[in-house]
Amino acid sequence: MSDKDKLVSKNEDFNEWYNSLVLKADLADYGPVRGTMLVKPYGWALWENIQAALDRRFKENGVENAGFPMFIPMNFLQKEAKHVEGFAPELAIVTHGGGEELAEPLVVRPTSETIIGHAYAKWIQSYRDLPVKMNLWNSVVRWEMRTKLFLRTLEFYWQEGHSAHATGEEADEWTRLMLAAYADFAKNDAAIPVIQGIKSEMERFAGAQETYTIEAMMGDGKALQSATSHFMGQNFAKAFDIQYLDDTNQLQYCWTTSWGLSTRMVGAIIMTHGDDNGLVMPPRLAPYQTVIVPIYRKDDERTAVMEAVSRIASELKADGIRIKIDDRENLSPGYKFNDWELRGVPTRIEIGPRDVAKNSVALARRDRPGREGKRFVSQDGLAQTVVDLLEEIQQAMLDKAGRFQDDNTHEVTNYDQFKEAVQKGFARVWWAGTNEEETKVKEETKATIRCFLLDQPAAGGACFYTGRPAKRIAIFGRAY
Amino acid sequence: MSDKDKLVSKNEDFNEWYNSLVLKADLADYGPVRGTMLVKPYGWALWENIQAALDRRFKENGVENAGFPMFIPMNFLQKEAKHVEGFAPELAIVTHGGGEELAEPLVVRPTSETIIGHAYAKWIQSYRDLPVKMNLWNSVVRWEMRTKLFLRTLEFYWQEGHSAHATGEEADEWTRLMLAAYADFAKNDAAIPVIQGIKSEMERFAGAQETYTIEAMMGDGKALQSATSHFMGQNFAKAFDIQYLDDTNQLQYCWTTSWGLSTRMVGAIIMTHGDDNGLVMPPRLAPYQTVIVPIYRKDDERTAVMEAVSRIASELKADGIRIKIDDRENLSPGYKFNDWELRGVPTRIEIGPRDVAKNSVALARRDRPGREGKRFVSQDGLAQTVVDLLEEIQQAMLDKAGRFQDDNTHEVTNYDQFKEAVQKGFARVWWAGTNEEETKVKEETKATIRCFLLDQPAAGGACFYTGRPAKRIAIFGRAY
Numbered sequence: 007m008s009d010k011d012k013l014v015s016k017n018e019d020f021n022e023w024y025n026s027l028v029l030k031a032d033l034a035d036y037g038p039v040r041g042t043m044l045v046k047p048y049g050w051a052l053w054e055n056i057q058a059a060l061d062r063r064f065k066e067n068g069v070e071n072a073g074f075p076m077f078i079p080m081n082f083l084q085k086e087a088k089h090v091e092g093f094a095p096e097l098a099i100v101t102h103g104g105g106e107e108l109a110e111p112l113v114v115r116p117t118s119e120t121i122i123g124h125a126y127a128k129w130i131q132s133y134r135d136l137p138v139k140m141n142l143w144n145s146v147v148r149w150e151m152r153t154k155l156f157l158r159t160l161e162f163y164w165q166e167g168h169s170a171h172a173t174g175e176e177a178d179e180w181t182r183l184m185l186a187a188y189a190d191f192a193k194n195d196a197a198i199p200v201i202q203g204i205k206s207e208m209e210r211f212a213g214a215q216e217t218y219t220i221e222a223m224m225g226d227g228k229a230l231q232s233a234t235s236h237f238m239g240q241n242f243a244k245a246f247d248i249q250y251l252d253d254t255n256q257l258q259y260c261w262t263t264s265w266g267l268s269t270r271m272v273g274a275i276i277m278t279h280g281d282d283n284g285l286v287m288p289p290r291l292a293p294y295q296t297v298i299v300p301i302y303r304k305d306d307e308r309t310a311v312m313e314a315v316s317r318i319a320s321e322l323k324a325d326g327i328r329i330k331i332d333d334r335e336n337l338s339p340g341y342k343f344n345d346w347e348l349r350g351v352p353t354r355i356e357i358g359p360r361d362v363a364k365n366s367v368a369l370a371r372r373d374r375p376g377r378e379g380k381r382f383v384s385q386d387g388l389a390q391t392v393v394d395l396l397e398e399i400q401q402a403m404l405d406k407a408g409r410f411q412d413d414n415t416h417e418v419t420n421y422d423q424f425k426e427a428v429q430k431g432f433a434r435v436w437w438a439g440t441n442e443e444e445t446k447v448k449e450e451t452k453a454t455i456r457c458f459l460l461d462q463p464a465a466g467g468a469c470f471y472t473g474r475p476a477k478r479i480a481i482f483g484r485a486y
Numbered sequence: 487m488s489d490k491d492k493l494v495s496k497n498e499d500f501n502e503w504y505n506s507l508v509l510k511a512d513l514a515d516y517g518p519v520r521g522t523m524l525v526k527p528y529g530w531a532l533w534e535n536i537q538a539a540l541d542r543r544f545k546e547n548g549v550e551n552a553g554f555p556m557f558i559p560m561n562f563l564q565k566e567a568k569h570v571e572g573f574a575p576e577l578a579i580v581t582h583g584g585g586e587e588l589a590e591p592l593v594v595r596p597t598s599e600t601i602i603g604h605a606y607a608k609w610i611q612s613y614r615d616l617p618v619k620m621n622l623w624n625s626v627v628r629w630e631m632r633t634k635l636f637l638r639t640l641e642f643y644w645q646e647g648h649s650a651h652a653t654g655e656e657a658d659e660w661t662r663l664m665l666a667a668y669a670d671f672a673k674n675d676a677a678i679p680v681i682q683g684i685k686s687e688m689e690r691f692a693g694a695q696e697t698y699t700i701e702a703m704m705g706d707g708k709a710l711q712s713a714t715s716h717f718m719g720q721n722f723a724k725a726f727d728i729q730y731l732d733d734t735n736q737l738q739y740c741w742t743t744s745w746g747l748s749t750r751m752v753g754a755i756i757m758t759h760g761d762d763n764g765l766v767m768p769p770r771l772a773p774y775q776t777v778i779v780p781i782y783r784k785d786d787e788r789t790a791v792m793e794a795v796s797r798i799a800s801e802l803k804a805d806g807i808r809i810k811i812d813d814r815e816n817l818s819p820g821y822k823f824n825d826w827e828l829r830g831v832p833t834r835i836e837i838g839p840r841d842v843a844k845n846s847v848a849l850a851r852r853d854r855p856g857r858e859g860k861r862f863v864s865q866d867g868l869a870q871t872v873v874d875l876l877e878e879i880q881q882a883m884l885d886k887a888g889r890f891q892d893d894n895t896h897e898v899t900n901y902d903q904f905k906e907a908v909q910k911g912f913a914r915v916w917w918a919g920t921n922e923e924e925t926k927v928k929e930e931t932k933a934t935i936r937c938f939l940l941d942q943p944a945a946g947g948a949c950f951y952t953g954r955p956a957k958r959i960a961i962f963g964r965a966y
Contacts (some may be wrong), residue, residue, distance in 0.1 A: 035605065037555045038562070039592060044605055047550035047620060054551065070527035071534065075517045075641050076556070076594075076625065077578075082518070095585055098557075100594065102579040103640075104629030112519060114556075114580065114594070125515070125524055134816070140527060145556065145624075149584030160583075161555050336614065 013348075015282050020226040024277060028155045031285050031349050033272065041153040041160030048349065049156075049272060051293035053163065056271055057143065059195045059291065060165060063187045069139045069167060074121055076144070077112040082120035086245040089119065092212020096148040098160075114147045119213065119238070119264055122168040123246030130260065132251045133172055137180070141167040156273035157230075157486050164268030170248055170260040174239065177261035178216070181237040184265040185218040185460075188233040196271065197288040197403035198222050198278050199411055200232060201481055203457025208441050211264075215239035221456040221481065223411040224277035227431040229456045229483035232274050235265035273486070278407050279373075285350025286372055288403055289396035294330040296322060296392055297346045301339050301358035314362050318355065318388060325389040327396075347372060352399050353392060361385075373399050373406075415481075419470050424482070428453035432483040438469035438476035447471060453482045493828075495762050500706040504757060508635045511765050511829050513752065521633040521640030528829065529636075529752060531773035533643065536751055537623060539675045539771065540645060543667045549619045549647060554601055556624070557592040562600040566725040569599065572692020576628040578640075594627045599693065599718070599744055602648040603726030610740065612731045613652055617660070621647040636753035637710075637966050644748030650728055650740040654719065657741035658696070661717040664745040665698040665940075668713040676751065677768040677883035678702050678758050679891055680712055681961055683937025688921050691744075695719035701936040701961065703891040704757035707911040709936045709963035712754050715745035753966070758887050759853075765830025766852055768883055769876035774810040776802060776872055777826045781819045781838035794842045798835065798868060805869040807876070827852060832879050833872060841865075853879050853886075895961075899950050904962070908933035912963040916947035918956035927951060933962045 013030065016023040028034055033049035036042075045053065061071075077100065083090045093116045100112040115121070122140070130138060145163045153159050167184060171177040185202055192198045200220035210217045214236040222232045242248070243259040252258050279286040289295050300315045302308045315331060322329050330351070332342050339356070346354060356368040367388065370380040383391050414431025418424045427433035428451055437455065439447070448454050458478045469476040493510065496503040508514055513529030516522075525533065541551075557580065563570045573596045580592040595601070602620070610618060625643045633639050647664060651657040665682055672678045680700035690697045694716040702712045722728065723739040732738050759766040769775050780795045782788045795811060802809050810831070812822050819836065826834060836848040847868065850860040863871050894911025898904045907913035908931055917935065919927070928934050938958045949956040 035608070037557075038559055038601065038604055039555060039557045042555035042557060043553075044555070045553035046609075047552050050552045051550070053553070070531070072527050072530045073523075073525035073533070073625075073643060075519060075522035075524070076627075077517075077519045077522060077641065079518055097583075097585075098580050098592075099582040100578050101581045102591075103577075104631065105575055105577075111582075112578075121518065124518055128515070145553075147556075151584070161557065163553060 013282060013284060016225060016280065023280075023282075024273075025155065027276060027280060027284060027348075033276075034155050036155070039160070041150055043155055043159045043161070045163070045269070048293060052272055052275070052287070052291060053269060055291040055293065056195075057165070059191055060187075060267060061143075063191060064141050064165075064167065067139070067183065067187065069141045072140045072142060074118050074125070074142055074144070076115050078115050078118075078121050080111050080113055082124060083113055085120065085123075086213045086242055088241075089213035093117070093148075096150070098147045098149055115144075116146055116148045117264075117266075118142060118146075118166055119168065119242055120246070122264075123242045123248060123262075126168075126170050126248045126260070126262075127246050130170060130248060130250050133253055136250060136260070137169055137171045137176065139167065139169040139180075141165055154273075154486075156269050156276070159269075162268050162270070164266050167265045169263045170243070171262070172250065172252070172258070172260070174261045177263050178237050181216070181218055181235045181263045181265065182460075184263070185220065185233075185235040188220050188235070188265075188267055191267075192220060192222065192232060193404065195288065195290045196275055196278075197400055197407060198232070198274055199404060199408040201457060202460040203481065204460060205234075205457055206444060206455040206480070208444055209455065211236045213238060213241050215241065218460070219457050221483075222274050222278060223414060223432060223483070224274070224486065225280065225410075226277070227414050227429075227483075229432065229485040230270065230274050230277065231456070231485065232271060233265070233267035236263060238262040238264065279403055280350070281375070283344075283375055284348035286403065287350035287352055289352045289400045292350070292352050293328065294351045295328045295396055296353045296355060297330045297332055297351045298355045298357065299332050299339055299342050299346075301356055307359045310362050311357055311359060314357055314385070318357070318367070318385065321389045322392060325393060327389065327392055347375065353395055355388075355392075369395065371395060371399055373402055419468075421471060424453075424470060425451055428482055428484055432456070432481050434479060434481055435470040436467035436476035437471070437478060437480040438474040439472050443471060447482070452484045454485055456481045456483050456485060493762060493764060496705060496760065503760075503762075504753075505635070507756060507760060507764060513756075514635050516635070519640070521630055523635055523639045523641070525643070525749070528773060532752055532755070532767070532771060533749060535771040535773065536675075537645070539671055540667075540747060541623075543671060544621050544647065547619070547663065547667065549621045552620045552622060554598050554605070554622055554624070556595050558595050558598075558601050560591050560593055562604060563593055565600065565603075566693045566721055568721075569693035573597070573628075576630065578627045578629055595624075596626055596628045597744075597746075598622060598626075598646055599648065599722055599742075600726070602744075603722045603728055603742070606648075606650050606728045606740070606742075607726050610650060610728060610730050613733055616730060616740070617649055617651045617656065619647065619649040619660075621645055634753075634966075636749050636756070639749075642748050642750070644746050647743075647745045649743045650723070651742070652730065652732070652738070652740070654741045657743050658717050661696070661698055661715045661743045661745065662940075664743070665700065665713075665715040668700050668715070668745075668747055671747075672700055672702065672712060673884065675768065675770045676755055676758075677880055677887060678712070678754055679884060679888040681937060682940040683961065684940060685714075685937055686924060686935040686960070688924055689935065691716045693718060693721050695721065698940070699937050701963075702754050702758060703894060703912060703963070704754070704966065705760065705890075706757070707894050707909075707963075709912065709961075709965040710750065710754050710757065711936070711965065712751060713745070713747035716743060718742040718744065759883055760830070761855070763824075763855055764828030766883065767830040767832055769832045769880045772830070772832050773808065774831050775808045775876055776833045776835060777810045777812055777831045778835045778837065779812050779819055779822050779826075781836060787839045790839060790842050791837055794837055794865070798837070798847070798865065801869045802872060805873060807869065807872055827855065833875055835868075835872075849875065851875060851879055853882055899948075901951060904933075904950060905931055908962055908964055912936070912961050914959060914961055915950040916956035917951070917958060917960035918949035918954040919952050923951060927962070932964045934965055936961045936963050936965060
């Protein structure tokens with residue numbers, strides 16, 4: 007089903023490269039309602055692997071999944087002042103149900119803090135019930151005007167975790183723990199090095215007291231906020247009466263948090279690792295880790311080759327490798343190589359009559375296109391050879407992305423340097439500006455504070471913009 | 487968080503027994519919007535196990551998961567005449583988005599045949615693209631007036647599979663294959679014996695040419711339609727222009743199917759297996775298969791007991807058994823036993839100082855409450871003992887449910903017998919009535935045709951109601 011036209015080069019037109027790659031690689035398509043997305047099986051398989059990798063981390067930390075309704079009474083949104091201010095302009099509203107106009111319109115959830123608040127108020131009674139840590143895998147709706155597949159869609163898939171704690175210290179610690187889980191996932195599964203940090207007041211989640219974030223650098227030097235973790239203080243607990251009896255029988259308000267990662271991560275994977283030949287999937291998340299392409303002309307060649315393919319496939323599967331055999335009859339090997347390169351399958355095994363005779367295969371790695379990444383290896387111990395190569399690719403992809411981020415992050419001390427730095431990457435600066443000054447920098451350069459570093463040096467410095475003494479280093483960048 | 491009041495007996499008031507059990511066992515709670523449901527972690531864990539068991543079966547049959555939007559343009563619904571007739575009264579309508587009234591209202595999907603049709607028309611070009619078999623795990627909205635947790639809620643969770651084929655034979659075969667997969671899941675994972683059959687014209691899915699169903703008997707003798715598989719013929723293909731070029735380059739309409747199973751299955755598990763002490767979870771789907779309750783009074787006892795618990799827990803986990811250690815400090819063993827019986831955990835291991843000394847544990851099975859189901863077993867080889875017992879319980883639950891269904895299904899030949907049979911179970915009858923006669927029987931007895939048996943005897947019989955010659959045996963029952 008894929009279009010055979012060549013991709014535009016990513017350096018030539020990154021935006022067009024991205025949009026056409028998402029379609030050509032069969033990750034997703036545009037939905038019939040403006041801004042919506044149809045996630046195709048190949049894209050969904052990647053998302054399922056992301057889900058599994060995160061879900062495992064959540065469950066190891068005692069998080070339990072649950073299912074909450076998509077419809078929220080309008081008045082719930084209004085209970086937390088900043089929350090409604092942030093989300094009101096983006097809401098989808100249900101006004102009719104079952105053929106009648108509703109007495110109170112319903113909101114399609116843009117996020118679930120309010121209905122979680124309602125439930126926690128009912129379910130939490132005593133300190134013995136705490137902490138509560140639940141996660142929802144669902145989709146949410148935010149009426150975005152400028153949409154882009156996976157990065158910003160009217161409806162998107164994500165997980166939203168919600169916890170309630172007895173103390174503020176514990177809640178804040180939890181918020182940071184979930185941020186660390188995201189960073190660990192990004193680094194070790196998605197091969198994306200991320201910067202852990204704290205959002206400025208202006209970029210904070212609507213209703214949060216503090217928002218933690220992981221920020222990644224895309225192939226064009228722009229930043230992608232890849233996941234966030236919010237410390238709510240007692241804002242939502244007070245708005246929804248989430249209270250508990252402590253061990254001295256006193257009624258106390260809980261401290262709550264929420265944390266989320268979405269299908270934006272698919273966009274991050276595309277834009278961090280992709281090249282002019284298409285996607286490059288990190289092995290740990292790749293829907294297929296190895297594609298096997300049989301090569302033959304005559305019928306007797308076919309028999310011998312397919313026997314070897316079938317044996318090799320069994321061995322690879324037995325070792326837990328996710329494989330795809332491309333036995334399509336009507337396509338040339340060359341077409342198939344390009345097709346699977348476009349889809350970013352990390353390794354490719356080619357096997358023809360001569361390979362069968364020599365007990366070998368050609369093994370190619372996606373992250374090094376062309377001859378450089380291809381070698382002939384023995385069929386003996388091939389599963390282990392592939393497992394080792396997948397590990398090597400995973401590490402090489404992380405290293406490459408790390409070098410790119412380092413090369414395009416500059417410490418700057420004045421506004422001219424700053425303007426140059428954010429044209430092609432991140433600026434790392436001392437910052438002591440006000441909200442107004444932050445807005446001015448954004449207007450003039452399109453760059454925003456992605457975050458203040460989570461780990462700050464002890465000594466301060468001079469703000470690059472105002473010259474005032476600054477306590478915190480900020481990362482600025484243009485962002486998706 | 488659970489209420490300690492005793493459950494009402496299921497024979498006394500089945501409806502009240504069900505409603506209070508769902509709440510007390512922490513499966514779910516009522517949502518703030520009428521008819522919506524909050525699925526709590528224990529209920530969601532059961533649903534996740536159901537999902538995994540089905541997903542495996544789908545993937546073995548080459549089905550791929552995908553993600554489709556919840557919003558569907560209103561005009562899509564209107565393209566298939568019977569489909570809109572069936573669903574129009576139940577729709578939730580979004581009229582406003584992003585602060586503005588929409589030019590065309592959006593429907594929150596009640597099911598996705600229409601938007602799937604739109605996508606398949608775009609994605610399918612040639613016979614080489616066929617068959618297409620996709621599945622969506624999502625939630626859908628139907629504006630139901632009388633709701634009941636898990637059985638009928640305004641929004642419910644399910645999977646909806648959608649396929650497109652080159653021929654009608656292949657599509658019909660696929661529809662039956664998915665029905666068989668559901669029946670296999672129900673029997674072997676949920677321990678629920680089901681009747682496979684075909685719906686009468688009146689009970690058919692809106693827009694289908696044939697609807698296949700699995701029907702189960704609940705503990706009160708009523709039927710629960712547990713999953714359905716629909717053969718659409720070319721109805722949706724023609725409404726949405728799903729066409730392909732065949733191998734002679736002729737344009738042909740596809741043949742489509744859809745098939746679904748929902749969180750109703752959670753209700754089926756509760757109502758098939760539950761007893762007056764609470765839930766009885768089938769071992770293969772149980773969130774916890776074994777709960778370990780340590781018993782001690784003094785500190786030195788605690789140390790010895792917890793050491794044994796920890797060792798046993800590791801052994802059981804290593805064998806893939808899903809376990810829960812109930813080490814809550816403030817509750818008595820007796821309270822814990824009742825609590826886990828209420829939640830239906832299939833097996834319980836009790837271990838106290840004497841058990842530690844004797845290298846034994848007390849092992850209790852949930853499906854046989856009281857002394858009868860409890861015995862002392864050695865700690866040596868305990869994991870295997872538990873694995874074997876779980877298998878035994880799984881089989882015993884299926885057998886018990888099968889006997890109950892058999893005992894409450896009666897072959898009847900006249901209307902008086904029929905009326906008696908459907909008071910407490912199913913009536914198995916020859917049927918040759920018209921739609922009007924089917925409606926009359928429903929009005930007079932509340933019983934409907936649950937299905938015509940998939941496997942029919944060669945010879946026919948006389949319709950119990952009209953006396954006319956009948957070709958098909960129908961199962962009648964009152965239904966949820």
